Structure formats: structure tokens, C-alpha cells
Amino acid sequence: MNANWPSAKFPVKPGDDRDLQRWVETISLRVFGKPFLHRAVFNSRLRTTGGRYFLSDHRIEISPRHLKELGPEVVEGIIRHELCHYHLHLEGKGYRHRDADFRQLLESVNGLRYTPSLPSASRGKGRPYRYVLRCRKCGREAYRKKRMDPARYRCGVCRGALTLHDC
Numbered sequence: 001m002n003a004n005w006p007s008a009k010f011p012v013k014p015g016d017d018r019d020l021q022r023w024v025e026t027i028s029l030r031v032f033g034k035p036f037l038h039r040a041v042f043n044s045r046l047r048t049t050g051g052r053y054f055l056s057d058h059r060i061e062i063s064p065r066h067l068k069e070l071g072p073e074v075v076e077g078i079i080r081h082e083l084c085h086y087h088l089h090l091e092g093k094g095y096r097h098r099d100a101d102f103r104q105l106l107e108s109v110n111g112l113r114y115t116p117s118l119p120s121a122s123r124g125k126g127r128p129y130r131y132v133l134r135c136r137k138c139g140r141e142a143y144r145k146k147r148m149d150p151a152r153y154r155c156g157v158c159r160g161a162l163t164l165h166d167c
Contacts, residue, residue, distance in 0.1 A: 011072055014064035017041045024060060027079050031109050032087055036060075040079075050078035050115035053085035060086065069118050080111035129167055135160045143167070 012019040021040045028036035038058040046052065046063035053060050060082045067075045084105045088095035094102055106113065129143035133150060137160025150162035 012067065012075075014067045015042050015044070020062060024079055024083070027076060028083055028087075031080060032083060034087055036083065036086065038086075047118075047121065050075065050112070051082045053082045053089070055089060058086060058090070065118055065120070066115065069120060070116060074112070074116060077110070077112035078115060080109050081106060081113070084109065084111055132165050132167055133162045134165060135162055137161070 012023050017040070020042055024040040025036045028034060038060070040060045040062065042064045043052070043061040044064055046061065047065070049063065050066045051060060051062045060079070062075060062078060062082075066078065084102055085095045088099075088101055088105060094100060096102060105111075129145055131144045131147055133142040133144060133148075133153075134140075135155035135158065138155060138158045140155060140157055148164065150164045153162055154160065155162060
């Protein structure tokens with residue numbers, strides 16, 4: 001680890017592109033034995049993926065949320081994954097997920113095959129319904145994910161008026 005980084009345990013500050021650039025260059029030399037000659041940047045808009053490699057300009061984007069919530073060990077696995085795409089693409093080999101070259105290289109460098117889910121992204125998953133429709137006449141309940149205007153509908157059993165409540 002470089003002494004210029006914020007700490008040995010947490011090598012990059014989320015959002016600091018210069019530190020990320022050095023970290024990716026270091027991993028590329030140490031693990032692949034090849035230099036990383038393009039840009040590596042954080043992209044805070046990434047939510048469902050930990051990183052992306054761009055074929056057009058060869059840059060790598062990493063999610064700062066994954067660094068904050070899952071730590072540097074997971075992000076290093078994501079960086080290794082993206083560097084597999086990078087090096088194979090530049091060598092003219094199979095760089096896609098389905099290609100044998102990619103799978104072999106990813107396994108040999110211990111890169112992550114899939115990005116783990118973020119803890120913050122799983123909020124609300126335990127309770128799939130947000131609203132409950134209740135009949136004023138018979139008390140029957142119906143659950144909904146989306147909000148709706150209960151005045152436009154009637155109970156399917158007794159034709160009574162409905163009320164909408166939060167779960």
C-alpha cells in the first residue's frame with residue numbers, strides 16, 4: 001500500500017478519483033503484471049452494479065456506495081473484475097462475461113463474478129406492500145404496492161366504499 005493513501009486499511013476515500021486511479025493502477029500491476037493506462041473514476045449514480053468498463057474510451061467507473069457500505073475488500077474484487085474486461089479487450093481476447101478467456105482470467109485473479117447487494121438497497125424488501133385498501137362495509141382488506149384513489153373503486157364482495165391506509 002502507498003503511504004500517500006488515507007490509510008492502509010481503507011485505501012481510498014469514496015469520491016476521491018485520484019486515490020482510486022492510483023489504487024486501480026497498483027492492483028493492475030500487482031495482480032495482472034500489466035499497467036492500467038486509462039482513467040478510473042467514481043460514479044455515484046451506479047446503484048445496481050459495483051463497476052463498469054467502457055469499451056469506447058477504456059475508462060473504469062466504480063460505485064462509491066459499494067466502497068462505503070461493503071468495504072475495500074469487496075471493491076478490490078470489483079476492480080479486478082473490471083480490469084479483466086480491460087486487459088482482455090486491449091489484447092483482443094474474449095472480454096465478455098460469457099467468454100472462456102474472461103472466466104478463466106477472473107478465476108485466476110480472484111475477481112468477483114457478481115457484485116454483492118448493498119445493505120441500503122434492501123430496505124423495504126421485507127414488506128412488499130405499502131398500502132392496504134379496507135372495505136367500510138364488510139372489513140375485507142386488499143394490499144397494494146402503488147397508491148390509488150379509493151373513491152373510484154368498490155369492494156368486490158359487497159360493493160361497499162373503500163378506504164386507503166398505509167401499512
